[in-house]
Amino acid sequence: MTIDLTVLGCAGSHTGVGRMCSGYLVEAEGTRLLLDAGNGSTANLQRFVAIRDLDAIVVSHRHVDHCIDLIGCYYNLRFDPGFTRRIPLYAPAEVHTTLAGLLSGDSPMTFDDVYDHTEVAHGDQVPVGPMTLSFAHSRHPVPTVSTRIEVAGTTLVYSGDSAGGPELVEIARGADLLLCEATWAGYPQDHPPDIHLTGAQAAAVAQQAGVGQLVLTHIAGGTDRDAVLAEARAVFDGPVDLAEDLARYRVTGER
Numbered sequence: 435m436t437i438d439l440t441v442l443g444c445a446g447s448h449t450g451v452g453r454m455c456s457g458y459l460v461e462a463e464g465t466r467l468l469l470d471a472g473n474g475s476t477a478n479l480q481r482f483v484a485i486r487d488l489d490a491i492v493v494s495h496r497h498v499d500h501c502i503d504l505i506g507c508y509y510n511l512r513f514d515p516g517f518t519r520r521i522p523l524y525a526p527a528e529v530h531t532t533l534a535g536l537l538s539g540d541s542p543m544t545f546d547d548v549y550d551h552t553e554v555a556h557g558d559q560v561p562v563g564p565m566t567l568s569f570a571h572s573r574h575p576v577p578t579v580s581t582r583i584e585v586a587g588t589t590l591v592y593s594g595d596s597a598g599g600p601e602l603v604e605i606a607r608g609a610d611l612l613l614c615e616a617t618w619a620g621y622p623q624d625h626p627p628d629i630h631l632t633g634a635q636a637a638a639v640a641q642q643a644g645v646g647q648l649v650l651t652h653i654a655g656g657t658d659r660d661a662v663l664a665e666a667r668a669v670f671d672g673p674v675d676l677a678e679d680l681a682r683y684r685v686t687g688e689r
Contacts, residue, residue: 435564435586437462437685439611439649440482443475444677446617446630446652447499453679454478455499456652458592458613462585465489465563469581469592471503476510478679485510486517490562491549493525494594495578496532501525504533504549511548520550524560524567526577527553554579556601570605573597573628580605588687591645595652597628598639606643611685613677614639615652619661630654633662637669647685651677 438461443454457475459482460467466483468476468491476485485507493501504523511517523530530553534545545551554560556571556579564585572578574595582605583590591609595617596602606612617630625632631639633650640648648670653659659676666674675681 435462435588435687437583437585437588437590437610439590439613439683439685441651441677441679441681442478443470443472444651444653444679445472445499446615446654446657448655449473450655455502456494457503459483460565460583460590462583462588463564465565467492467562467565467567467583470494470500470594471507472499473502476503476507481680486514488521490522490524492567492581493523493529494572494581494592495526495574495576496528497576497595500595501529501533505536508537508545508548512543517548520546520548522562523549523551524554524569525551526555526569526579528577568605570601572602573599575629582606582609586687588685590685593631593636593639595629596631598631598635602639603642606639606645608644610646610687611649611683612640612643612645612647613649613651616650616662616666617652617654617657619657619665633665634669637666637674640666640670640672645672647672647683648674649677649683650674 442457454474455472
């Protein structure tokens, strides 16, 4: 079984030239899942699929570089005469309040008219078509989840924003592909604690978890991308890539 991953946005914290903020399209057996919806990412999404045709959306946390495009999607769906349902939205605490608040008083319609929201937390599991989604607590200043996606023996894991820790290692264990944030390069002590990972730290998670492939994403605009890649390759003994907008990966259970 295969899982197809398309990078819709890979920038950390803010957009860059040719790079949108976090967003990823995951497809398996005709099911389409959107992971995060950061600034500009859903413009790239629509190169591949109409927003109305998504089967579900997962948002890792309420920071705008991971969720703000759901406001634009709200208007897209609201004015789409072919859209007659609500899209399931799985997200941790504070996401619904943040996004719904931006639409408060704007019109008679509400956020919940287009999204069927379910709050998720560590240990929760939900089915989406052939996919089984499992969630784990992610170390970050606001409620955040990492997501494991399994389809008939093939596994993709997305860290969300994370400072690592045992929860990330455990949810990534044995994954065929780990899509992991690597916001910074250099020494961890040179950066604020408990917010993000360096390239070397992301690679250490991959190594401990025994994943098949590591794709680094959410690299901050001022970070040397080549340095992040070099750090990771020095720690992880499997293949390592830097995510780029519109890059596509086919994930299989074979190594």
